[in-house]
Amino acid sequence: EVQLVESGGGLVQPGGSLRLSCAASEFTFRSYSMNWVRQAPGKGLEWVSYISGSSSTTWYADSVKGRFTISRDNAKSSLYLQMNSLRAEDTAVYYCGRAGGSYRIDYWGRGTLVTVSS
C-alpha cells in the first residue's frame, strides 16, 4: 500500500523558516509528480505546490510564490517544501499528495502541523 509520511512541522516565529519532508514508500517515486496541499485550522483545502517526477516542472500558488520552494530527492524517495518568510496565515496542516494522473491526488499523507506565531 502506498505510504506518505510528512515530518518537519512545528512552531515558528513570523518571518522564520521551516523545511517539511515527505517520505514515500511502496511505489516507484520517480515516476510520479507530487503535490503539497495545506488546510488552515477549521478551513478548507488549499493547493500549495506541484513538482514533476524529474523536477523539471514546478508550480506554486500565488499565496506562496517567491517564499516556498518545492524539491525532491528521487534516490531517497522524498519530497520537500522549504518555507521562508513565514506568516501567520501560513499556519495549517500540510499534506503531501501523489499526483495520480489527470490532475488528481490519489494518495495523501496524514499531514504535519505548522504553526506560525510569536
Add this chain to the structure above:
Amino acid sequence: QSALTQPASVSGSPGQSITVSCTGTNSDVGGHNYVSWYQQHPGKAPKLMIYEVSNRPSGVSNRFSGSTSGNTASLTISGLQAEDEADYYCSSYRTSNSYVFGTGTRVTVL
C-alpha cells in the same frame, strides 16, 4: 486564485440521494475534464472519491457519481449512509498551471 464555489452544507436522510455542486469558470471546471472530488472525515486526510469528472477509483462505492454541466460539477451520493457524513471538496486543474479546490461542503446524514 479564487476557490471553486460549493454550498456550505447539504443534508439528507439515510437512503436518500443528495447532490453537491461545485461552480467554477471556463478556466477550470468548464475548460477541462479534470475535476476530482475528495471526502474528508474530521481529523483525517482527504480521500479521492471521483476523478476525471465521473470516474471512481478502485474501492470507492458506486453510490458516488460525478458529472459536469458547463462551469458546474456535481457529486451525487445515492443511498445515503451514516458513514457518508463528512466534508467534501471538489478540485480542478486551472489553466496556467495550477490546481484549485472548492470551498468545501459538510454533508450531514439526518
